[in-house]
Amino acid sequence: MTDERDPRLDAALQALARPPEASAEVEGAEARLGATKQAVASETGFVTTVRQLPTPARLAIAAVAMAALATIVLLVNARADLGEYPALRLAMEGASSAALALILTSVALRGPHKAAASSGVTWGLAIAAVALPAALALVPPENLMLPGAKGGEGTFVKDVMACFLYGSAAALPILGTLAVLQRLPPTRARVSALAAAGAGLGGVLALQMHCPIALRDHLLIGHATVPLAAMLVILLVRRAFGGKPR
Amino acid sequence: MSLLLRILLAATSPPARTDEELFAAYRDGQAAAFDELWRRYEAPLRRYARRRVGSTDEVDELVQQTFLHLHRSRKDFKQGLPLRPWLYTICLNVCRHHLRKRSRRGISTELHDANTPSVAAHDIVADEDARRVRAALAELPEHERIVIELHWLHGLGMKEVAEVVGAGLSAVKVRAHRGYKRLRVALQEEAA
Structure with missing residues (x-):
């Protein structure tokens, strides 16, 4: 590692490592301890209690939020072809979106006691968040004769816009839940983007339970763009209000 | 006499608890264990935070x-x-978050890193070499500087440094080697 040791450099590093006069650090130490203990004692309230839960429990809350969103959509606003669409395919599509969303969430919810994920991991996950819904859109539909599978007559743009807004709106409560669960906001822009992509995939999950349109272009433009848009919006917001992303 | 007393006290007092034992005790509700951890780590963390935020x-x-x-x-x-x-x-993540907030207020992190020594003002030593190394340290890429600071200036083992920065042991050793090499070159160039 340091096979060519330099005694002069070692001595300089030792000089830099030398602690300052003890009195400078001890001065006011008890007052600082008191202030710290006071800050710890004031850690009460619902949000604080939730943030103090162990990471697996916080992740479980995020999973429950996503499951609840999908369930509400199924109960209140389910796709028109729900009774006829192949159940296994719907389950596979929903499970893959939910699983990737949870992986992204687990990275975003890492406590500050853990080092941030490497750029390779975060880039890979960001690409996967865009690639998965796109890949699902490219899987040939089983039956375009199901109710609503072709969308409205001459309403392609309107349908695309409606689905994009529906998915984005569905992503908001997930994003809010993640904000409550995070102990320290991500210090890196790409981790914020992953949280947004996770929420965006929650929006895709809601769309999978809601929208019967099986046209490839509709799915690519109206559904698969939700995580991408969520990431871009968060990055722009960070750039505007959070300084230069680091 | 006082030496004898100290030896007797040392012999009769219970062995100091490890950090992990103290933290486990704190988790189990012993508030005093938190005080002890704070007393052990406040000063080193102050020095580290000062180096990080300058x-x-x-x-x-x-x-x-x-x-x-x-x-x-x-x-x-x-x-x-x-x-x-x-x-x-x-501490590293808290400092990063703080620097991000500071850049939001319009204080450039890059400017700070480039122009301000990343060590505390009170660390200033007479030794000219230390001054040069401190300046060279501020110029190192962040991933190398963090490793050098934690290992050489804060005494963490390489395995501990790897945990802090979230990298593999060999990657951290490479960063340490590269950083050390850059510092050595900077020291030699300055001297020449």
Whole structure:
């Protein structure tokens, strides 16, 4: 590692490592301890209690939020072809979106006691968040004769816009839940983007339970763009209000 | 006489508890264990935070935040893991968050890193070499500087440094080697 040791450099590093006069650090130490203990004692309230839960429990809350969103959509606003669409395919599509969303969430919810994920991991996950819904859109539909599978007559743009807004709106409560669960906001822009992509995939999950349109272009433009848009919006917001992303 | 008394006291007093034992005790409700951990780590963390943010004004708050997050994360701590890398990781993340907030207020982090020595004003030593190394340290890429600071200036082992920065042991050793080499070159160039 340091096979060519330099005694002069070692001595300089030792000089830099030398602690300052003890009195400078001890001065006011008890007052600082008191202030710290006071800050710890004031850690009460619902949000604080939730943030103090162990990471697996916080992740479980995020999973429950996503499951609840999908369930509400199924109960209140389910796709028109729900009774006829192949159940296994719907389950596979929903499970893959939910699983990737949870992986992204687990990275975003890492406590500050853990080092941030490497750029390779975060880039890979960001690409996967865009690639998965796109890949699902490219899987040939089983039956375009199901109710609503072709969308409205001459309403392609309107349908695309409606689905994009529906998915984005569905992503908001997930994003809010993640904000409550995070102990320290991500210090890196790409981790914020992953949280947004996770929420965006929650929006895709809601769309999978809601929208019967099986046209490839509709799915690519109206559904698969939700995580991408969520990431871009968060990055722009960070750039505007959070300084230069680091 | 006083020496004899000290020896007797040392012999009769119970052995100091490890950081991990103290933290486990704190988790189990012993508030005094928190005080002991604070007394052990406040000063080193102050020095570390000062090196990270380059200013003494904000250090009190950063160290307080570090201990607050230690408290918040206490249920995540697993038996058998060392506590020290945990504390330094929290401190590093708290400092990064603080620097991001500072850049939001319009104070450029890059400018600070480039122009301000990343060591405290009170660390100034007469030794000219130390001054040169401090300046060269501020010029190192962040991933190398963090490794050098944690290992050489804060005494963390390479395995602990790897945990703090979230990289593999060999990657950290490479960073340390490269950083050390750059510092050596800078020292030689300055001297020449």
